Amino acid sequence: MDWLKIFRAEKKSSAQTAKERLLITVAHQRQGEGNGLHFLPRLREELLAVVRKYVQVPDEAVQFNVQRDEGLEVLELNITLPEKERRGGVASH
Template identity: 50%
Template sequence: MSLLDYFRSNKKPATAVTAKERLQIIVAHQRSERGAPDYFPQMKQEIIEVIRKYVAIEEDQVSVQLDQNDDNLSVLELNVTLPEKG
């Protein structure tokens, strides 16, 4: 399910699909933290706290990944699953 599909569809995704997507996020998150700097967990928590000021989210709805390439370039990727408008 892409982000655009999330906003276009009024259907709720099946429980199995949701569980699979969350598991993929958790696995990706754990893989990304292996080579992360010491400050990374605290930075992630602070980012979550800022988002919570505006939107009610759970920690498992946020994926933060730090990628580093051979050119000494770091890319911080943040994915947030937003709740449906009610």
């Protein structure tokens, strides 16, 4: 899957072009009439907790979004990274 193409298109169309962001998506693709995953709401909180181990992220910098359709559920965490992390707190890897 060409994520670079997808996220580049999104970046261009976004009003947040000037921001540095971390965009986390969790997509659950299921077959037929199966139910959604009961743990997705908790997963959302835990993913954010993991990110917060490494980056200081205030609540107002996080947007949650859930999209659902038959056989597909997508959870999105859109995190705007703080200035401090962008300037000094981010090391090469």
